[in-house]
Amino acid sequence: MSSPDIAAPRKGSAWTRWGQRGTAGPAIPSRLTFDDVTHVYGTTEAVTGLSLDVFPGEIVALLGRSGCGKTTLLRVAAGIERQSGGRVLLDGRVIADESEFLPPEKRGIGLVFQDYALFPHMSVAENVAFGLKNVPKAEARAIALSALGRVGLTGHADDYPHRLSGGEQQRAALARAIAPRPGVLLMDEPFSGLDRRLRDSVREETLAVLNESGATSLIVTHDPEEAMRMADRIALMHEGRLVQVGTPEDLFLRPRTLFAARFFSDINELDAIVRSGLATAWLGEMSTSLPDGKAIIAVRPSSVRVNRRGPGRAGRVVSARFLGDVDQLEIAIDGTDARLRARVEAGHWQEGSDVNVSFDTRQALVFPLSEI
Numbered sequence: 001m002s003s004p005d006i007a008a009p010r011k012g013s014a015w016t017r018w019g020q021r022g023t024a025g026p027a028i029p030s031r032l033t034f035d036d037v038t039h040v041y042g043t044t045e046a047v048t049g050l051s052l053d054v055f056p057g058e059i060v061a062l063l064g065r066s067g068c069g070k071t072t073l074l075r076v077a078a079g080i081e082r083q084s085g086g087r088v089l090l091d092g093r094v095i096a097d098e099s100e101f102l103p104p105e106k107r108g109i110g111l112v113f114q115d116y117a118l119f120p121h122m123s124v125a126e127n128v129a130f131g132l133k134n135v136p137k138a139e140a141r142a143i144a145l146s147a148l149g150r151v152g153l154t155g156h157a158d159d160y161p162h163r164l165s166g167g168e169q170q171r172a173a174l175a176r177a178i179a180p181r182p183g184v185l186l187m188d189e190p191f192s193g194l195d196r197r198l199r200d201s202v203r204e205e206t207l208a209v210l211n212e213s214g215a216t217s218l219i220v221t222h223d224p225e226e227a228m229r230m231a232d233r234i235a236l237m238h239e240g241r242l243v244q245v246g247t248p249e250d251l252f253l254r255p256r257t258l259f260a261a262r263f264f265s266d267i268n269e270l271d272a273i274v275r276s277g278l279a280t281a282w283l284g285e286m287s288t289s290l291p292d293g294k295a296i297i298a299v300r301p302s303s304v305r306v307n308r309r310g311p312g313r314a315g316r317v318v319s320a321r322f323l324g325d326v327d328q329l330e331i332a333i334d335g336t337d338a339r340l341r342a343r344v345e346a347g348h349w350q351e352g353s354d355v356n357v358s359f360d361t362r363q364a365l366v367f368p369l370s371e372i
């Protein structure tokens, strides 16, 4: 039987073979806790009162827009930055607060930076062995070679980093981070330097390595799809604060705020009024537990129903864009300025078609207007 675990290399692509799955050395995972952490740079409060528990062996994605404080939190966990307030704990033991500060090299934390940060004057194997300080040299090299084997870089062990492609440098950085078998692995946008096709395969293999190593992992990303693909839980940040923490399903299907809903998908936002548990918008109504007042009904394009005749508001397709499996339609609603985006099965609707639209109330969400 051929091994499904080792994918065959494709000729002519930058994508190359990784090592045998199951050979990354296992770590003893730690629990990483941020307790009311705040960090200020001059007058900029980058992180504000943030509490988060990352449980042993868990993969958590720290997700948010540029500048929301993700990297700062990672740097605080690593000990590269000392937080202005609050505590960081490893397995319940304080490693950083007002009086304690465990230096980075004593934390048992592995790091993969966005730019990989390989030392240019050291060979790839020396880079990987760098963190193995308390191990005899020959043993350190053997461990480094084993980690390089896992990421498929044995043949590059004695090359200098500048000879590696971007994807190979990412793999060398991953090997360097896992070689000392850290209890916690921190990764800052580890795939952002890779082109899209390469990114998918590197991400999948990296995930396999993380699962084998078992290290508690915190991965920074600004891409919700990447967070959903990799993480057991997602911690969504906005302006230095945590907005919502939960499984990918929680965040995608049950966003608690309009901000979270907007972050995870394109939505049509319909102005609505709530009265006695019923939210009413121009496209329809749905029940809600919100109190009376102004609200927004959020409808994903895939939840807009488009028919030639039947219930709903009359409109006209003003654009139909082919997206592969689906078409994205823009629909102008008769007698209003309103436009709706809908995702429908490909090939059914032409520009200029008269349609009736409604929405699937089971898939829609209602948010109070005050939250925006």
Ligand SMILES: Nc1ncnc2c1ncn2[C@@H]1O[C@H](COP(=O)(O)OP(=O)(O)OP(=O)(O)O)[C@@H](O)[C@H]1O
Residues within 6 Å of the ligand: 041, 042, 044, 045, 046, 064, 065, 066, 067, 068, 069, 070, 071, 072, 073, 222
């Ligand atoms: N060394 C620094 N000195 C001053 N301000 C900083 C420093 N590092 C970060 N900041 C500021 O702190 C805030 C949070 O930055 P941080 O890099 O943590 O965000 P981020 O979410 O990781 O963003 P990105 O995705 O762009 O890396 C930003 O306003 C940023 O300008």
